[in-house]
Amino acid sequence: MSISTALTSVKSNLTKYLAKGAGVTALGIIAYDSHIVGKLQSDVYSKTNDADACMRMLNNTQYLTSPSVTTSKLKKGVFNWEVESNFRNFVNSAIGYFKGFGSMLVNSVVPLGLGLGALFGKGKWSKGSAIGLGIFGVIKLFKDVLGFGHYNDLNKKF
Secondary structure (H helix, E strand, O other): OOHHHHHHHHHHOHHHHHHHHHHHHHHHHHHHHHHHHHHHHHHHHHHHHHHHHHHHHHHHHOOOOOOOHHHHHHHHHHHHHHHHOOHHHHHHHHHHHHHHHHHHHHHOHHHHHHHHHHHHOOOHHHHHHHHHHHHHHHHHHHHHHOOOOOOOHHHOOO
16 A cells, blocks of 8 residues: 555545544543542542441440440441541542542533444544534633633622
């Protein structure tokens, strides 16, 4: 295959490659945003649940149903184990990450669908999804990035 036939092939399929590139770009941006939100949610979820568990266990050590030194020492031992255990943090971090990642995918369902259509679609579906992705991107730019058409009730002029 010579260089001229390769360039002719690329030129004839340029819109197809542009559509696939738009799909890959959209999916990459969505995956990056979802990953960052997943990491943030992982930390918040694990720390919140760890604090709640420690508070419950501390509350449990404060009261006895009957006066017993053994029960008091056992409760304090369970509390110390709960505070020093890392297993709950590990599990809650994973749960929080997937919650954050999934919530961001749900929030980005329109560009996700258009990106998948542009990347995996054939012919008109791929090109139509890429055009829809471009329109969505322009609307997102004007509305969310530049602030046109977005009402801010906190900073009203009158």
